Amino acid sequence: MxxxxxxxxxxxxxxxxxxxxxxxxxxxxxxxxxxxxxxxxxxxxxxxxxxxxxxxxFEYVTDEQGEPVRDGVSLFEPFGEAGFLNYVFEGMVSGDKWGSAVGVVAFILIIGGAFGIIMRTKSIDQGILTVIDKTKGRESLIIPVMFFFFSLGGAVFGMGEEAIAFAIILIPLVIALGYDAITGVMITYVATQIGFATSWMNPFGVAIAQGVSDVPVLSGAPFRIGMWAVFTAAGIIYTMWYASKVKRDPRASYSIKANEYFRKHNQQQELKRSFTLGDTLVVLTLVLGIVWIIWGVIQDAYFIPEIATQFFTIGIVAGVIGVIFKLNNMRVNDIAESFSEGAQQLLPAALVVGMAKGIIIILGGxxxxxxxxxxxxxxxxxxxxxxxxxxxxxxxxxxxxxxxxxxxxxxxxxxxxxxxxxxxxxxxxxxxxxxxxxxxxxxxxxxxxxxxxxxxxxxxxxxxxxxxxxxxxxxxxxxxxxxxxxxxxxxxxxxxxxx
Incomplete structure (x- = not known):
């Protein structure tokens, strides 16, 4: 056996x-x-x-006898309290719209829904096919270029959750170019976190740490810029090495199941139609929307509530364009259905956020x-x-x-x-x-x-x-x-x- x-x-x-x-x-x-x-x-x-x-x-919490309190968590607590079995619900509803968990959960679902609408138009798929056609022989350049810019985004304005949206766009592209889903995650999310970790000016990380530590904010920039360059270069080299190995032998990929899913999806999208005016308007909506988001983060410190609403707006506009130009035979109801389907695809990730927050709640917050x-x-x-x-x-x-x-x-x-x-x-x-x-x-x-x-x-x-x-x-x-x-x-x- x-x-x-x-x-x-x-x-x-x-x-x-x-x-x-x-x-x-x-x-x-x-x-x-x-x-x-x-x-x-x-x-x-x-x-x-x-x-x-x-x-x-610092001091221990003590009981009436002056002994430190070890208030072991109970199995279940009624009336909104946190017992062991309450961790999922309490984690999901904890926090506020500005952060973990409920705000991030909503953010992930709205991002998924918005891109469900955008992807329903098939304009991004048509754009991917156009890019593939235009970049033959130069497709490997997408890895260092995208990794560099996402790392820079993490360093300059603390890019993180925004990488989810870009991954939805870029992963089908890199797979169509002969790479895999992991390559797509590396050039988007991982790149942002390398930038975040080595930043000289990230307002959500190093700036706050310096401020509360009584260190001049944004000081030490030359050392950190050099560090960012080294880490980013290391990330690019490692990603290109892995991606080239996958391109030579697809069996070397760690994400074979995901690759098959996207390949089937890409094959289904190889439609015999040209890149129309409607497709151009959807892509332009996405590009201008991303510019709007970057401007908002840098200029006015937009965060989860604003960015989620911006992506929702992008999705709605793309859906309206899809209906007007009948992209992929879209109807008005398809806007709602594709939003629901897109959100559903990211539901497991949203659930993880709440469950993870439950760990902190069990420890007392x-x-x-x-x-x-x-x-x-x-x-x-x-x-x-x-x-x-x-x-x-x-x-x-x-x-x-x-x-x-x-x-x-x-x-x-x-x-x-x-x-x-x-x-x-x-x-x-x-x-x-x-x-x-x-x-x-x-x-x-x-x-x-x-x-x-x-x-x-x-x-x-x-x-x-x-x-x-x-x-x-x-x-x-x-x-x-x-x-x-x-x-x-x-x-x-x-x-x-x-x-």
Whole structure:
């Protein structure tokens, strides 16, 4: 009898077991709490305010006998409270429209719906066929060019969730050019996170970390620009090496099932019709819409609510054009049906966001001024920096931020939660606060490439039809390479006293 091949557990299963681990921690680790304060800092000429913890105010939550409280999570809680079995619902409805989880869930579903409408017109498919026809012999250029620009987007304005939309467009294209779905994820989402991790001006990451750490905002740019160039070059070389291997032998791909899905889709779209005026208007709507989104993010700091609405608008306009010009025989009802189908395709990714947020809820939440197991973990992990040599202290900050990013994926949230604790401890360890910020941004950004709790990653993988287990098997080697480079730059920063 043949042995059954081992399969990586489904993402839902992985998160379920992490929730079990979080539940067990609530019985072993006492809850802690910090006092908080408001800090202000300037970024790009604008004054910003963040609520941050005060490290020296940490204390355990105690009972009437003065003993630390280990308030183990119950199996089920009524009346809107959070028990173990409540983690999915409570995770889904937690937060607000500005972030995880409910805002990101809505964002992913609206993006999926909008692109469902756009793809229903078949204009993008016709555009892909046109691009293939025009780029014969030069198709490999799409990898370095797209990787560079997406990395730049991550570095300049913190591009992340927006990569989901671009993946929907570019993955069918790279597969039609002879590559695979993983190549599409690399040149879109992974590139943005390399830019995010090595940025010199990202307003949602390094700028906040510097501001709350009392480091001049946007300082240290020359070092970080050089670091960004090295990481981006490494990402391009690795992606081109993998993509060329897949093009030579499609069996070398890690995403064979996804590739087959898109190939069948592409074959169905090879229609015997020309690229019409209606197709041109749909593509132009998408291009102008993306310009509008980029302008809004850079000029007015548009975030999840605004960007979701912008994509919805793009979808509606594309649908109206499709009906007027009868693209792919579109009718008015097709706009609604394709929106529903598009949202349905990204539903699993949206569910992951809520489930992942449930992990934090089981641990007591990520608010520093409310009792939680996470606060205790933060305090004791931060204290380990004190007695280490400088290089080890700086390396530990990188590791610490990488681990915390599994639980608190938001770059701005993680900066506000951890940097007020890490920055003063780095002073004691003899490590400059600039290096502490460097460890934060590398640990935060690079782990977004692999952690299943990242909403943007899971949304992009959903668009690519790749399950997280398949992605893990591919990305782990690249992830280790990125961490190796990160440690090199942290050590260089210590040796040159980067400040």
């Amino acid at each position: 043949p042995q059954r091949k081992w399969e990586m557990p489904h993402t839902f299963i992985i998160i379920f077991f992490v929730v079990i681990l979080a539940g067990l921690l609530t019985y072993m680790v006492p809850m802690g709490i910090f006092e908080t304060e408001e800090v202000t800092y300037e970024s790009q000429g604008t004054e910003h305010t963040r609520t941050v913890l005060i490290p020296e105010t 990520d608010a520093a001024d409310e009792p939680s197991v996470l606060n205790t973990m933060l305090y004791h992990a931060g204290g380990m920096i004190d007695n280490l040599p400088e290089i080890l202290s700086a390396s530990f900050i990188l590791i610490f931020q990488s681990v915390i990013n599994f639980f608190v994926v938001s770059g701005s949230g993680q900066a506000a939660l951890t940097m007020p604790l890490i920055a003063p401890l780095s002073d004691i360890a003899g490590v400059s606060r600039q290096i502490a910020v460097l460890g934060f941004q590398l640990g935060d950004g690079l782990t977004n490439i692999i952690v299943p709790t990242s909403a943007a990653l899971m949304g992009t993988l959903g668009a690519a039809r790749i399950d997280w287990g398949t992605w893990f098997r591919f990305i782990i080697i690249f992830q280790l390479l990125m961490f190796g480079l990160a440690f090199v730059f942290v050590i260089i920063a210590v040796l040159i006293n980067f400040s």
